[in-house]
Amino acid sequence: MPTKNKIGVIDLFCGIGGLSHGMYKEGLDIIAGFDIDDTCKYAYEKNNKSTFYNQDIKTVTKEQISSLFKGYDIKVLAGCAPCQPFSSYAFKVKDKDKNKYDLLYEFGRIVEEVLPDIVTMENVAQILSFKQKPVLSDFVNLLERNQYHVDFKIVYCPDYGIPQTRKRIVLLASRLGEINLIPSTHKKKNYKTVRQTIGKLPPIEAGEICPTDPLHRARSLSELNLKRIRATPIKGSWRDWDKDLILNCHKKDSGKSFGSVYGRMDWDEPAPTMTTLCTGLGNGRFGHPEQNRAISLREAAMFQTFPKGYKFFSPKESISITKASRYIGNAVPPKLGKVTARSILNHLKKIYEQ
Missing domain, CATH: 3.90.120.10 (DNA Methylase, subunit A, domain 2)
Structure with a gap:
């Protein structure tokens, strides 16, 4: 199995770095984060020993991402597209943030152009039942079309020791083989x-x-x-x-x-x-x-x-x-970032022990 410092992560829609920080704490190398909110730069870079790019995902190119991934054995692309258009509130206010529907498609564009080894995506559970555009199924179809093994599930955060009733879709995809989220660590008791x-x-x-x-x-x-x-x-x-x-x-x-x-x-x-x-x-x-x-x-x-x-x-x-x-x-809770990283590391261990 490649050493940990050869696993590189690029985080799209990174914010102040909750997801990145959980993965960083599990030993993954956080190469860069991208976000349109330039005020996130200090927190992202300071806590994750990484580089922050204040850039709209629509302007991110294949060449830019490929260049950042150079020298890494395992390339991980993470993306948590803003969830406002898929939230409960957005179902009542149909015009709110409608331009953000396309952000997950932009993420898919970058995946298809770069073909990273592993992809992870987090979003609100309502994206499963979103009627205006089949955004999630389109994203999964794109991944499968490009030879990714895909797994996604609704995560109830207390099941992983996170002290809030947040429910989120967590998706993992790998071109190396079957990949799954690690089992839950907590029960109601x-x-x-x-x-x-x-x-x-x-x-x-x-x-x-x-x-x-x-x-x-x-x-x-x-x-x-x-x-x-x-x-x-x-x-x-x-x-x-x-x-x-x-x-x-x-x-x-x-x-x-x-x-x-x-x-x-x-x-x-x-x-x-x-x-x-x-x-x-x-x-x-x-x-x-x-x-x-x-x-x-x-x-x-x-x-x-x-x-x-x-x-x-x-x-x-x-x-x-x-x-x-x-x-x-x-933010994505850093502890959920740790769960994602452990799932990736477990996956790589299985792949490279075969």
């Missing part, structure tokens, strides 16, 4: 909980920054929203409030289905899926189980399995809650 993940962090108030951890900071709340969170019991939501605290939109029939909004997390269950708005109280069940605030940036990062030493901002840059929430919510 030992899912990692909110308490196990953030229970030992110092308490803070809404609007406060922990003096020993600048990322452990929570958004300020208006006096009305402070009344609302104080009126919310553990595991509760706006349904538990007095009528004078309930928003008008939730009094309408159309708003009654959003039962988790303004909700508190349950200490003894995994957290809900982290989103780009996960540090806002009114955007889901993002209230701290006991403290009267939404979760902090540090807590969101921990639910996403970013290690405490992960550098999100340059020392010269001030921490932005809005920007950091977007970085964290958009």
Whole structure:
């Protein structure tokens, strides 16, 4: 089997590097990451000892990727195309991000031009039932047409020790032989909980920054929203409030289905899926189980399995809650990146032991 330093990974749509970091921690060489958000450059390069290219995938060429892969025995191309067009919200707002439907096709174009040994792709589970374009089946057909063995499944993140109820499609494909995701590592009885993940962090108030951890900071709340969170019991939501605290939109029939909004997390269950708005109280069940605030940036990062030493901002840059929430919510959990890397390494071990 080739030595680990001969396995090179290029990460398209890399963001701040969640997927790359998990693979990096498993010993894979992260050659480069591509993303249109130039503000991700510092975090990506600092944490993954890699090179960040601020570039639209539509402008990425065969020659560029092939050149970066030179000298590697095993070439791995990773791509987590932005999932907004396939999300639940996009099913209701059909025109939102419709130009992003083509990003997975652009990923497929690069795969077909470069023919890397291994391909991995992650996206929201709704892509399976997406009606406007058969994006996933088109991508799988492209891979199979180019002699890839393909495996994909819906991953429920708690099954791999990730403390949030995120569900994602994870696809692996190899031109070397059959490839599969490693078996799950956790069962419901030992899912990692909110308490196990953030229970030992110092308490803070809404609007406060922990003096020993600048990322452990929570958004300020208006006096009305402070009344609302104080009126919310553990595991509760706006349904538990007095009528004078309930928003008008939730009094309408159309708003009654959003039962988790303004909700508190349950200490003894995994957290809900982290989103780009996960540090806002009114955007889901993002209230701290006991403290009267939404979760902090540090807590969101921990639910996403970013290690405490992960550098999100340059020392010269001030921490932005809005920007950091977007970085964290958009990321692939690094632990899922580790699962992907272990699956690839297991696959290569089987191939080269034959």
